[in-house]
Amino acid sequence: MRCTDCPIRYRAVCAHCEGEELSNLEEMKFYRTYEAGQPIVWEGDRMDFVGSVVTGVASLTQTLEDGRTQMVGLLLPSDFLGRPGRDQAAYNATAATKVVLCCFRRKPFDQMMRATPHLAHRLLEMTLDELDAAREWMLLLGRKTAREKIASFISIIARRQAALHKRQPGGRMVLELPLTREAMADYLGLTIETVSRQITALKRDGVIELEGKRGVILPDFARLVEESGDDSDGGLPA
Amino acid sequence: MRCTDCPIRYRAVCAHCEGEELSNLEEMKFYRTYEAGQPIVWEGDRMDFVGSVVTGVASLTQTLEDGRTQMVGLLLPSDFLGRPGRDQAAYNATAATKVVLCCFRRKPFDQMMRATPHLAHRLLEMTLDELDAAREWMLLLGRKTAREKIASFISIIARRQAALHKRQPGGRMVLELPLTREAMADYLGLTIETVSRQITALKRDGVIELEGKRGVILPDFARLVEESGDDSDGGLPA
DNA sequence: CGATTCCTTGACCCTCATCAAATCACGTGG
DNA sequence: CCACGTGATTTGATGAGGGTCAAGGAATCG
Numbered sequence: 001m002r003c004t005d006c007p008i009r010y011r012a013v014c015a016h017c018e019g020e021e022l023s024n025l026e027e028m029k030f031y032r033t034y035e036a037g038q039p040i041v042w043e044g045d046r047m048d049f050v051g052s053v054v055t056g057v058a059s060l061t062q063t064l065e066d067g068r069t070q071m072v073g074l075l076l077p078s079d080f081l082g083r084p085g086r087d088q089a090a091y092n093a094t095a096a097t098k099v100v101l102c103c104f105r106r107k108p109f110d111q112m113m114r115a116t117p118h119l120a121h122r123l124l125e126m127t128l129d130e131l132d133a134a135r136e137w138m139l140l141l142g143r144k145t146a147r148e149k150i151a152s153f154i155s156i157i158a159r160r161q162a163a164l165h166k167r168q169p170g171g172r173m174v175l176e177l178p179l180t181r182e183a184m185a186d187y188l189g190l191t192i193e194t195v196s197r198q199i200t201a202l203k204r205d206g207v208i209e210l211e212g213k214r215g216v217i218l219p220d221f222a223r224l225v226e227e228s229g230d231d232s233d234g235g236l237p238a
Numbered sequence: 239m240r241c242t243d244c245p246i247r248y249r250a251v252c253a254h255c256e257g258e259e260l261s262n263l264e265e266m267k268f269y270r271t272y273e274a275g276q277p278i279v280w281e282g283d284r285m286d287f288v289g290s291v292v293t294g295v296a297s298l299t300q301t302l303e304d305g306r307t308q309m310v311g312l313l314l315p316s317d318f319l320g321r322p323g324r325d326q327a328a329y330n331a332t333a334a335t336k337v338v339l340c341c342f343r344r345k346p347f348d349q350m351m352r353a354t355p356h357l358a359h360r361l362l363e364m365t366l367d368e369l370d371a372a373r374e375w376m377l378l379l380g381r382k383t384a385r386e387k388i389a390s391f392i393s394i395i396a397r398r399q400a401a402l403h404k405r406q407p408g409g410r411m412v413l414e415l416p417l418t419r420e421a422m423a424d425y426l427g428l429t430i431e432t433v434s435r436q437i438t439a440l441k442r443d444g445v446i447e448l449e450g451k452r453g454v455i456l457p458d459f460a461r462l463v464e465e466s467g468d469d470s471d472g473g474l475p476a
Numbered sequence: 477c478g479a480t481t482c483c484t485t486g487a488c489c490c491t492c493a494t495c496a497a498a499t500c501a502c503g504t505g506g
Numbered sequence: 507c508c509a510c511g512t513g514a515t516t517t518g519a520t521g522a523g524g525g526t527c528a529a530g531g532a533a534t535c536g
């Protein structure tokens with residue numbers, strides 16, 4: 001695929017690159033595809049590339065020795081995987097759905113980072129956004145009830161899906177959960193049974209409707225947000 | 239104070255700046271001091287500066303409408319406060335102890351960021367480290383028991399204190415908790431009662447000894463780490 | 477010595493985890 | 507087409523961990 005046709009051309013790490021810079025990137029890039037459930041890299045693995053999620057959803061997880069697992073990152077299209085200057089993976093990365101990754105060989109990418117302020121700035125911007133998201137997530141993990149966690153998660157997915165279509169979230173919405181119940185549990189710091197029960201409860205209360213296992217219909221987005229415990233006024237702009 | 243005498247000279251955002259760059263920074267900087275408990279900025283406030291913690295400890299917190307509070311950042315000496323390019327505070331920042339802040343006016347700092355790759359690179363590096371720390375924290379919030387949370391927190395403080403003195407943590411250690419029980423509860427996603435009970439329990443079990451309210455003695459650092467639920471093998475290097 | 481603030485301890489209960497089983501969705505081969 | 511197996515999800519019964527409410531210490535400051 002040529003960069004000019006890329007669906008994440010103006011949102012990924014390459015967003016501000018043009019002309020020669022873009023062709024430099026184009027030269028060091030290659031694509032990889034992973035099926036849903038496949039591991040991408042494992043904690044401690046040597047990682048000779050970094051890259052962007054082009055399509056699909058991937059997760060970053062950490063585990064304790066006894067197997068307790070916490071998701072610590074959810075990578076959607078345009079999100080960046082890997083840390084420049086570090087050649088060992090710090091987390092397990094897994095494809096949650098089918099994933100297409102636009103990879104850059106690490107060496108030349110690191111070099112280009114040093115030489116290209118554009119690139120470093122864009123990555124800084126993205127990393128700061130990710131840090132904000134992580135902090136929102138910490139509030140969820142530390143202080144929200146199971147019901148609020150589920151409502152928050154669905155509303156996050158709804159927002160991102162709306163953003164993909166360049167819309168404001170609101171009113172009636174139809175969406176597809178990109179995660180299994182187990183992955184949702186790992187995201188939210190819950191068990192899969194609690195996830196299932198709270199989804200059932202939200203359905204019983206008319207906040208959501210279900211369409212198969214992954215499909216969710218929101219009769220009223222605002223109603224869901226009320227259930228999420230968040231301030232209704234939306235917080236800061238990005 | 240002159241930058242050359244600064245205790246965080248080679249760890250803060252200015253670490254890689256020399257010569258003219260350093261004197262540029264020196265010109266736009268000024269110091270502020272806050273007493274323990276004082277607010278530094280409030281979420282939504284206009285923020286006309288960014289800066290580094292020189293001495294002391296500050297916290298970033300988020301709250302839900304009903305008052306539930308979660309700490310989302312713990313700023314130690316050399317840590318950076320504020321986001322370049324954003325003029326509204328996204329979090330509440332509070333001095334946990336007496337804090338000295340080295341502030342830079344935002345406008346000239348943003349400008350210098352654009353012009354000085356050094357600075358942007360350093361900030362990227364620091365932000366990536368902070369993201370790693372946030373992800374470790376998410377694992378704690380989502381999956382650890384109250385006892386493990388307390389043990390983890392004390393071990394984090396022990397590690398950082400050791401790092402300040404350029405030592406490896408280990409063996410017998412004496413330390414000072416920089417947070418009240420309430421702030422610890424907000425850090426860990428617990429109530430202050432549970433914090434208190436678990437500290438008592440760790441003391442009863444000989445994992446820690448107490449010296450007043452804030453003083454903690456570790457007879458054996460490794461023993462504490464065992465209680466924290468973390469892999470003993472220390473994880474990745476920074 | 478009160479007054480205030482921070483911390484500890486106790487009693488009780490609720491949310492969510494655990495263990496177990498039933499149900500559902502789907503693909504496979506007879 | 508249907509029995510069967512497999513993995514994901516739901517549902518149920520039970521209990522423990524940690525929250526809530528309330529009271530009692532301890533340290534600090536006037």
